[in-house]
Amino acid sequence: MKLIQPLNPSPQIDVDSLELISHSPEQTQRLGVRIGELALPGDIFLLTGGLGTGKTCLTQGIAWGLNIEEYAFSPSFVIVRELYGRLPLYHIDLYRLDHIEEIEELGLDDYLYGNGVCVVEWAEKGLSVLPREHLLIQISYLSDTERSFQLKPSGKHYLEILAQLKTFSFKS
Ligand SMILES: Nc1ncnc2c1ncn2[C@@H]1O[C@H](COP(=O)(O)OP(=O)(O)OP(=O)(O)O)[C@@H](O)[C@H]1O
Ligand SMILES: [Mg+2]
Numbered sequence: 490m491k492l493i494q495p496l497n498p499s500p501q502i503d504v505d506s507l508e509l510i511s512h513s514p515e516q517t518q519r520l521g522v523r524i525g526e527l528a529l530p531g532d533i534f535l536l537t538g539g540l541g542t543g544k545t546c547l548t549q550g551i552a553w554g555l556n557i558e559e560y561a562f563s564p565s566f567v568i569v570r571e572l573y574g575r576l577p578l579y580h581i582d583l584y585r586l587d588h589i590e591e592i593e594e595l596g597l598d599d600y601l602y603g604n605g606v607c608v609v610e611w612a613e614k615g616l617s618v619l620p621r622e623h624l625l626i627q628i629s630y631l632s633d634t635e636r637s638f639q640l641k642p643s644g645k646h647y648l649e650i651l652a653q654l655k656t657f658s659f660k661s
Contacts, residue, residue: 507640507651509659510631516659517543517636518550523657524624525554527650530576530604533620535612538628543636544610547626551608552578569600577605583614593618624650 511517524534524547534551536544552559557574570580579600586592592615600607601620612619622644629637642651 505642505648505651507655509638509640509654509657511543511636511638511659513634514543514546517546517638518553519659520638520657521547521550521552522554523550523654524650525551525578525606527653528555528576528606529646530606531602532606532646532650533601533623534606534608535616535619535623535625536608536610536628537613537625538636539630542628542630544628547628547638548580548608548610551606552580555606568595569597571605577603579603579605579607581607581609583609583611586611586614589615589618623647 509520511520528534528551536547538544552572552574555572555574555576555578557572557578559572568582568585570582572578572580581597581600583592586595609615609619612625623642624647625639625641625643627639627641629639631637640651640654642648
């Protein structure tokens with residue numbers, strides 16, 4: 490008889506996670522606002538998902554939650570955009586980068602390990618060189634107007650943010 494070994498869960502992965510379904514760009518922005526309100530200096534939010542899933546839309550909300558008046562346009566030609574509100578927001582977009590070395594050469598450490606809030610679009614391109622402690626936000630396209638947001642914390646601080654977001658409701 491063959492014994493099937495159970496797979497040990499990796500100790501680095503926090504099992505706690507949260508899924509929220511947004512039904513409109515406005516709801517996605519509202520989630521972003523809540524995340525921006527909860528953000529503390531040095532926070533890292535890593536956004537993944539395909540083209541046009543709503544990463545920039547969520548970032549706009551995060552900017553508003555940090556009392557940034559300016560609209561967080563998709564930084565199409567710049568990789569890092571600095572915006573200033575209650576805290577600095579470093580909006581990083583790795584879309585144009587294809588190799589991990591290119592990301593390392595950018596010298597993002599001052600942003601990633603500074604006192605601002607970093608939001609990284611296309612974080613899947615650089616997960617191995619981005620801070621190990623972060624809130625991962627995986628966005629999936631469900632329909633024209635619906636998106637799923639899977640929030641996965643790594644590290645105690647992000648578990649606390651997740652706990653606060655568990656009471657979040659899209660209705661204001
Ligand atoms: N529930 C929703 N949440 C967010 N965006 C939505 C939603 N429903 C429809 N949309 C639309 O999806 C698009 C999202 O665009 P956005 O620029 O935020 O995506 P992105 O993930 O940043 O794309 P890219 O990969 O090009 O950077 C917008 O046109 C927005 O109106
Ligand atoms: Mg974008």
